[in-house]
Amino acid sequence: MTTPLEVQGLGYELPGKGTGEMRRGRFLVHDVSFTVGAGETLVLLGRSGSGKTTTLKLINRLLEPSAGEVRIAGARARDLAATRLRRRIGYVIQEVGLFPHFTVARNVGLVPRLEGWEPRRIAERVRELLAVVGLDPDTFALRYPHQLSGGQRQRVGVARALAADPPLLLLDEPFGALDPITRVELQREFQALKQRLGQAMVFVTHDVREGLMLGTRIGLMRQGKLVFLGTSDEFRRSENPECRAFMEAA
Amino acid sequence: MNLWQFYARNSGEVLGLVGQHVSLVASSTAIAIVVGVPVGIALTRRPAWRAPVLGLANVFQTIPSLALFGFLIPLPFIGGIGATTAIVALVVYALLPIVRNTYTGLAGVDPAVREAGRGMGMTDWQLLTQVELPLGLGVILAGVRVATVVSVGTATIAAAIGAGGLGVYIFRGVAVVDDTLILAGALPAALMALAADGLLGLAERRFAWRAQ
Numbered sequence: 001m002t003t004p005l006e007v008q009g010l011g012y013e014l015p016g017k018g019t020g021e022m023r024r025g026r027f028l029v030h031d032v033s034f035t036v037g038a039g040e041t042l043v044l045l046g047r048s049g050s051g052k053t054t055t056l057k058l059i060n061r062l063l064e065p066s067a068g069e070v071r072i073a074g075a076r077a078r079d080l081a082a083t084r085l086r087r088r089i090g091y092v093i094q095e096v097g098l099f100p101h102f103t104v105a106r107n108v109g110l111v112p113r114l115e116g117w118e119p120r121r122i123a124e125r126v127r128e129l130l131a132v133v134g135l136d137p138d139t140f141a142l143r144y145p146h147q148l149s150g151g152q153r154q155r156v157g158v159a160r161a162l163a164a165d166p167p168l169l170l171l172d173e174p175f176g177a178l179d180p181i182t183r184v185e186l187q188r189e190f191q192a193l194k195q196r197l198g199q200a201m202v203f204v205t206h207d208v209r210e211g212l213m214l215g216t217r218i219g220l221m222r223q224g225k226l227v228f229l230g231t232s233d234e235f236r237r238s239e240n241p242e243c244r245a246f247m248e249a250a
Numbered sequence: 251m252n253l254w255q256f257y258a259r260n261s262g263e264v265l266g267l268v269g270q271h272v273s274l275v276a277s278s279t280a281i282a283i284v285v286g287v288p289v290g291i292a293l294t295r296r297p298a299w300r301a302p303v304l305g306l307a308n309v310f311q312t313i314p315s316l317a318l319f320g321f322l323i324p325l326p327f328i329g330g331i332g333a334t335t336a337i338v339a340l341v342v343y344a345l346l347p348i349v350r351n352t353y354t355g356l357a358g359v360d361p362a363v364r365e366a367g368r369g370m371g372m373t374d375w376q377l378l379t380q381v382e383l384p385l386g387l388g389v390i391l392a393g394v395r396v397a398t399v400v401s402v403g404t405a406t407i408a409a410a411i412g413a414g415g416l417g418v419y420i421f422r423g424v425a426v427v428d429d430t431l432i433l434a435g436a437l438p439a440a441l442m443a444l445a446a447d448g449l450l451g452l453a454e455r456r457f458a459w460r461a462q
Contacts, residue, residue: 062369087371097366101384111370160370 002074004167004200005036005059011067012051012058012224028054030224032068036168041194041201043215045208045246051224052204056170059202060089073167087111090161090169090199094176096153098145104130104156105141111164129159134189151182158190162197169201175210187213208250212236220246256434268438271415274333274405275442278340279398286345287390290352291378300353307346315404318342319411336405336413343404344397351393355386388458395450402443406435 012029029051036042044052057063059070061082070077077085098107106113108129109122117125127137133155145153154174161169175183175190191214194201205211211218218235220228222242228235235243257264293300313321318339322329328338359382367377383390409417419435422428 060369062365083371083373085371086369091366091369093362093366093369095360095362095365097360097362097364097369099363099367099381100360110372114371114376157366 003035003071004038004073005202006071007035007055007059007068008033008071009068010055010058010065010070012054012063013066028224029058032221032224032226034219034226034229036200036202038167038200039195039198040216041203041214042217042219043211044202044204044219044221045206045211045215046221047206050221052206052221053172054224055221056172056202056204059168060086060091060170062086087115087164088166088168090163090166092154092157092161092169092171092174094173096145096157098153098156098160100145103142103144104135104148107145107156108159108163110160115164125163126159129162130156132162132193133159135159149182150178151186154178154186158193162199167200169199171201171203173205174203176205176207190214208246212250251430253430253433253437256430264434264438267414267416267418267435268442270333270413271402271405271417271439271442274336274340274408274413274415275398275401275446278337278405279344279394279401281337282341282344282348282397283394285341286348286393287352289345290349290390291356293349293353294356294382295374304346304350304353307349310342311346315339315343315407316410319407323411331412333408333413335411336408336415340401340404340408344401347393347396347400348390349393351396352386352390355389355393356382358389359385384457388454391450391454391457395447395454398446398450399443402439402446406439 010029010032011027014026014028032051032055034042044055046052054063058065059072059077061077065078072080072085072088098104099110102110105123105126108126112122112125126141130137130140135152135155140148140152140156145156148156154177157174161171175186178186187210194214203211203214212232212235215232217229217231219226220235220240220242228238228240228243230238236247238244289303293303310318319335322335322339323331329335356378363381363385364377367381372380405413405415406417406420408415409421416435416439420432423431423433423435
């Protein structure tokens, strides 16, 4: 069985302006390597601007890597057309980004429709997924995003990302914009959900408690580099000053 | 002779001029949409073009309409006396609101929505046709509305270069100092502008997707 995600020596340099010395851009991500196996959740933890989100976008090529290689289920990401690659990777963002003019059902069925599934198969898949994320299909399928609460919207966002059953899921602070109670509720459900699904996941957060709760492993980023990679227990015991800083903040 | 007697006696001519006026406005607005919407879309893809293109459209807008008609007369193909020249001038005026509103409408789409669409694997074309245009349609239609209403007024001046339309009565009335004649051209033009404003306003509200 192939590894869902392998990242080797990944780097991203901001395009520099001017000439000579000034021409060298700043590295937002530098020499980041990790693998994520099936059923595993790698939490990328770090302060704002540490390169977590950039790393995610390099994986689904919303940004093009300036160095290194990404393999999805064994295939080199840069050998695939970017749109095809992205349809094989679920993507959940903090702002959710549901299409306001689509019903919940159409939002969830987006990738299957792009992939040309039959309407009936899409409809079945949508009902199945709404149930998976805890939304009653009969109640919610025909609603519009503005008729939902923040928590319901993010549930739809997760269902949309799972629609075409991708081997890999990228989540960028998915619960960051929710109120504390809804957030805890969704974190608990998400933990149960990921055990059932068996997808590989990369989960970006700056909340160390969330990271320790949801991560199989923790990758800690600082100034574009991966400064720690290990299990939650190893993270708790680590002598790395950045790990200590995060543990003290928890 | 009052206005109603004038209309009663010249009903055939009045209807003909109204027809000419509508066709001047409709054809110039249609051309401006066909040209302006793609230009507006292009500006969202090439931000560097935004300032020069909108600047140029702005400059066109500041040329007094009578002067623009005059400038166009000596030009080959698009110039001369008649409806073609008038339509070219009306297109030039209609372009700015349509280009600007197309740009604004698309640029106003929530960046998170656009990122989600791209992240899900939509192509640029799919994102444009399924997300950006539907969401920006209300704003684009607002631009079309402004362009149309302005065109109805500006088209009255087209009579000065032999393009016909309701301006014929207005110019004739000014020349012979006859208020009734001026009103005979101005009143239907004003009603036409109000009707266009009302109808396109309805369409605009129908397609406004500013739900959240």
